[in-house]
Amino acid sequence: MKYALVTGGSRGIGKAVCLKLAEELKYNILLNYHSNTEAAGATRKEVQKLGVECDILKFDVASTEATQDAIEKWKNEHPEAKIEILVNNAGITKDGLFIWTNKEAWDSVIDTSLNGFYNVTQAVLKDMLRARYGRVINMVSLSGLKGNPGQVNYSAAKGAMISATKALAQEIGKRKVTVNAVAPGFIQSDMTKDFDEAELKKHIPINRFGEAEEVANLVSFLASEKASYITGEVININGGLYS
Numbered sequence: 001m002k003y004a005l006v007t008g009g010s011r012g013i014g015k016a017v018c019l020k021l022a023e024e025l026k027y028n029i030l031l032n033y034h035s036n037t038e039a040a041g042a043t044r045k046e047v048q049k050l051g052v053e054c055d056i057l058k059f060d061v062a063s064t065e066a067t068q069d070a071i072e073k074w075k076n077e078h079p080e081a082k083i084e085i086l087v088n089n090a091g092i093t094k095d096g097l098f099i100w101t102n103k104e105a106w107d108s109v110i111d112t113s114l115n116g117f118y119n120v121t122q123a124v125l126k127d128m129l130r131a132r133y134g135r136v137i138n139m140v141s142l143s144g145l146k147g148n149p150g151q152v153n154y155s156a157a158k159g160a161m162i163s164a165t166k167a168l169a170q171e172i173g174k175r176k177v178t179v180n181a182v183a184p185g186f187i188q189s190d191m192t193k194d195f196d197e198a199e200l201k202k203h204i205p206i207n208r209f210g211e212a213e214e215v216a217n218l219v220s221f222l223a224s225e226k227a228s229y230i231t232g233e234v235i236n237i238n239g240g241l242y243s
């Protein structure tokens with residue numbers, strides 16, 4: 001009963017990751033989401049069609065208590081299950097120039113990405129270390145590497161996740177638990193649906209936005225046994241926009 005826990009698995013990149021890990025690696029999926037119950041249910045059906053289990057876990061990754069409670073409850077109800085893969089994918093944006101960024105816009109973006117990484121990883125890592133096997137994959141962003149004007153909060157959250165990825169990888173490599181980050185550029189999803197792709201693609205060497213499935217292909221490789229000697233890395237997937 002091997003499971004992959006994917007946060008923000010209801011839509012966009014997280015949904016594509018759930019489907020890919022089910023299809024290619026044959027993992028059962030533990031699908032976390034926050035509020036879009038309809039999307040989570042639809043994704044679950046698609047995952048189940050691939051012949052694996054898909055359990056839905058609704059919680060806010062920004063809440064330490066809610067995250068711990070939901071994961072502990074699930075683990076107690078599934079004593080035979082092992083979470084071998086964790087994809088910290090849940091994230092939000094609240095864009096605007098820094099001078100106009102209020103405390104709520106600052107905190108909520110940091111809480112979801114960075115503190116979400118803390119909350120969820122804390123809840124599953126000990127089991128991976130005991131099992132001496134695990135894959136942690138953090139969904140970061142080009143913004144966290146180069147910094148993006150209008151996204152100081154988001155760049156800070158993703159930049160901190162990148163550093164945390166590198167540090168944690170060094171702490172736990174001996175236990176055969178790898179920790180890597182995936183840094184997408186512009187990917188088609190609800191997060192980018194209002195962006196002007198025709199204008200922005202002029203700056204992208206591959207001349208288009210990426211697809212969620214293309215990011216999922218990379219996550220699936222990093223989550224597989226084939227990636228056993230890769231840890232502490234940040235892999236760009238941005239159509240050549242930046243590296």
Ligand code: NAP
Pocket residue numbers: 007008009010011012013014032033034035036037039059060061062089090091092112113139140141142183184185186187188189190191192
């Ligand atoms: P999306 O389409 O907006 O989907 C976001 C997902 O995260 C949804 O499943 C949402 O759940 C979930 N979520 C949001 N807040 C949450 C919370 N507090 N607790 C639990 N789940 C939460 O976004 P996306 O484009 O797929 O992005 C996925 C990740 O990739 C994010 O970390 C994002 O920063 C990163 N990324 C995206 C791009 C891009 O161009 N799209 C580029 C670089 C990095 P509900 O359905 O319940 O709302």
